[in-house]
Amino acid sequence: MVITIIPGQMHHRIGSLLPDPGNEARFCQVFFVDQELQTRLQWATGLNGRLLEELQAMLHACNGYVCSLKSAVDLLRNDPQLQSAKVVINPDARPSGEHARRFNLPECSEVGILTDLDDTEGAAQTRRRDVILRLRGGGLQSICDTHRSYDPLEYVLLFPFGEDGWSIGLKQDRGITIMKYYAFMIQVRPGQFNSLHYGGRLFQQYLVDQAAKIESERLNYIRLHQKDLLSERLRGLRGALHANDGDPSEIDPMGIDIGNHVILTSSPRYRLERQQDAMAYVHAFGRPDLFLTMTCNPKWPEILAELLPGQTAVDRPDITARVFELKKKAFLDRLKSLFGDTLARVCALEYQKRGLPHVHALLWLAVKLKPDQYDAIISAELPDPVADADLHKLVAENLLHGPCGMQLNPAASCMENGACSKRYPREFQAVTMIQEDGYPHYRRRSTEMGGFSVTKVAKLRGGHKANFTFDNRWVVPYCPALLREFRCHLNVEICATVKAIKYVVKYITKGSDIVPLVLYKFRNRFKQCFSLCIATLYHILYLLLDSVSLDLLCYCILFPNWKSP
Known part of the structure; x- marks a missing residue:
């Protein structure tokens, strides 16, 4: 599930923060951090009402998705608990052995995305940043982030006509990977209008969201292809031994690449x-x-x-x-x-x-x-x-x-x-x-x-x-x-x-930025933790806009002689 916070608005927040008995937690995996949230919320009252009406009319006329979805106003009116949760970023809580500057608070206005660092199979399931939608008929619909409808449903103003985004089918039919697709989408082309470049903060959210999607799919590939990767390493080892008549002491470890060396630059x-x-x-x-x-x-x-x-x-x-x-x-x-x-x-x-x-x-x-x-x-x-x-x-x-x-x-x-x-x-x-x-x-x-x-x-x-x-x-x-x-x-x-x-x-070489956070809930004038496990500090990877942009543009992030897998 996605929890998205952009100045003045909240999207796709539905359901409980705690899982039902017997179910695994599938919430709070992705947050967008904005340190100017309170100031921006005050600015929301100054929006041009007539312009908003024109945009709404345009979307109802041109976007087929809009007619069947419940608006954000309905969500806030029907569920007041959406405003009762608070995320507290604590720069002082750091695990021993980690570089202190990885946990500093943001010092400027920027949009970040928070992703769980745990790479276990269970965490891979909860990392799915589905778009949760409430239909006007009262039902719920979950759209996977690799579904073709993810982009037009999540970024309605960037895709007012409901244009489809990347899907698994594009990779299977045309060999277009997620990175290739979104690198294509953000390019500047003379004489062609690109609504993404006019999106401002929404464009920034779009970039970090797609970068998180790319990294999630990379991790998912590694998780699902463990046997293939291990067998490739085994074949490389057998070939090396055969070339040296079975004597492992004669193998030059610096001259032979045993198997596929798959390591993420953020790891x-x-x-x-x-x-x-x-x-x-x-x-x-x-x-x-x-x-x-x-x-x-x-x-x-x-x-x-x-x-x-x-x-x-x-x-x-x-x-x-x-x-x-x-x-x-x-x-x-x-x-x-x-x-x-x-x-x-x-x-x-x-x-x-x-x-x-x-x-x-x-x-x-x-x-x-x-x-x-x-x-x-x-x-x-x-x-x-x-x-x-x-x-x-x-x-x-x-x-x-x-x-x-x-x-x-x-x-x-x-x-x-x-x-x-x-x-x-x-x-x-x-x-x-x-x-x-x-x-x-x-x-x-x-x-x-x-x-x-x-x-x-x-x-x-x-x-x-x-x-x-x-x-x-x-x-x-x-x-x-x-x-x-x-x-x-x-x-x-x-x-x-x-x-x-x-x-x-x-x-x-200290690594990617990390934001420690703790969840609290305000109830009856006092603060209490949901539970011990939720109040525990989760060390979350912080993906930044410029590193995201370089990654999408296929530039190497660290050490120019190293090639990305």
Whole structure:
């Protein structure tokens, strides 16, 4: 069953949260998270009533499904319990052994989908995100998410004529998989109107819903084809033994692929293998030389040029994902021409709940950097606003941290235990130095030492905005040459010792975002849990729009040399 929450409305919520005696639970498998829900609900009263009437009349005239379905107004009027349940997202409840940042609350406006991580056969049954419909005649109808009617019934405004969506028949008759179909659906075609691109938040819901459907079908395939996958591995092992006269000691495990290696990129197993690969590079080549992070800039001209009138980058995650993929490739190619040949490179794309994708890269250079070269490559200072106005503006717009701190802004997202987790503001430094903690302390000159500052509007204590003067203590380290070219948040750090390497490797391979949640019900002015099992924290996979868009566009999510099965 689907529980969908979109600003100002709720869809397909029916039945009990607890299963009947003797039945398995089949509810609460999918949620759409919107942190602005309360604000958006207040806006619902300002909708254009005449426009809604015209839309309703159009749907009744053009959409055959609408005439036989009970409207959302009837559902809310007949079942007041729809508003009695509450989902509480708790960022502090984390299991031991998991990376803390996987459980952070969303920090921006975005739509997410929550999917149970359990891959057992029972969980696979409850993962079916059926559309539950109430007919005007009083009956109930359940449409599987792989049924051709799923899309027009779930997204009536996106498909006002009731056009059919993907179904199993398309794959059987024409070989069109779910991914191929939805990658086709979201494309921009000159001269052709695509209602999806005008859907706004509904388009975002559509993307994450289809991505969850794709991953669910992948897991379902693996579950139903265990015998085939295991027999393929057995045949590979027999062939390897036969090639070596039955002596297993002569088999080269690195040169033979035994069976089909089917691993989902969102699984912990996949991330663990990538982490082990990265640590193998450390074993072979020692510490990496550079750690770089490039974040998507929603103001890139390539993105703005493709937006429809009135849209922002948030409305078009498909455009954002495509432009960022091209920028990422150009960024990785530029590293070689800028820093020379590399012995190894580890890259990972991250789609945290901060709204924009970013790529992490670890580089092992063939020619090691020397301490006297650090200042020529990396800067942690504001440039001269007169001599280099363009670079000064780029740093001021993209590479200033904070302000944060108990006195300036204790509510900043970087604050932990009363201090900035990123250790800002840094101390002034006359020269770059490598400290015992393994992190370089870059040159950060005060205005008295010849440094520069910039005054701009910033969020301060209490949430109010005011002018704040940033000096070099607040500058995030960057490479001037890369910043000029890519014009976005682009952090570059020196990896001076092996001490910091394991943290960096684990950070960039920590895995997909997770949202812990607990269900409560309000009754008679007090709060009580439904039951012990429901009140237990469920660790739920959080699928983000940009990662969903890249996946639908068939781009690799982690490590460019790895191919998706």
